Amino acid sequence: MTSGPQTITSRDNALLKELRRLAQDNSAYRKQGRLWLEGDHLCRAALQRGMVPTHALFQASYWVTHGREWPGDIGKVVIVDDALFAQLSGLESPGHMGFVLPLPEAAAVDPEAASVVLDGVQDAGNVGAILRSAGAFGFRQVLAIKGTAALWSPKVLRAGMGAHFGLRLVEGLDTVQLQVPILATSSHQGEFLHQARLPWPCAWVMGHEGQGVSAALMNQAAHHVRIIQPGGEESLNVAAAAAICLHASAAARV
Structure with missing residues (x-):
């Protein structure tokens, strides 16, 4: 069981600062050891593959209208003020929600694989x-x-x-x-x-x-x-x- 949603209304929030770098810096995932997935389609695809997020961030207005559509096992739920979520996003059209996932362990090359x-x-x-x-x-x-x-x-x-x-x-x-x-x-x-x-x-x-x-x-x-x-x-x-x-x-x- 996870605790109730956290709400972020300040752009100086520490988690938001870290995720802003993760979302906008192409190499930040190597330093932080985690991934930022943005958009409901991509996040649902990750769940279907058995991926387990540590955090699920939702634009506040999106959470009100679509929050109940998401399962309970999506990590720590974080509700972000709409304007702040737009600043977090690295997309021209923000995806309204996103997941934070651990970076998969580095794989070795299989020399016999297609x-x-x-x-x-x-x-x-x-x-x-x-x-x-x-x-x-x-x-x-x-x-x-x-x-x-x-x-x-x-x-x-x-x-x-x-x-x-x-x-x-x-x-x-x-x-x-x-x-x-x-x-x-x-x-x-x-x-x-x-x-x-x-x-x-x-x-x-x-x-x-x-x-x-x-x-x-x-x-x-x-x-x-x-x-x-x-x-x-x-x-x-x-x-x-x-x-x-x-x-x-x-x-x-x-």
């Missing part, structure tokens, strides 16, 4: 979308090379919409040593994806939005693959390319 390697993918929206595709198409491990957007940052969590909690995530890597074949996309070399015989399990490398996959990982790749683009565009958005490639791998297994 994986997605993020090689300097910097846009949080792209990273979150790729995590969603990885989970949807059976790639349970995502490895982030240094220079990739922080995997547990609020914006990547928001874009991932709960996919994080079903994946093995390893970040801050200098390189990867895997026993599964590495596949790299390229606009200039390799066979077309729809004609390729794709190995399973494998590791797909997705590169920087502008520079693509690094030379080092291109050299490590066992296969280079191109996505057919009859419309004539030079390249695809990396999240779109990832979805196409991961779906192709999943379809090849059926």
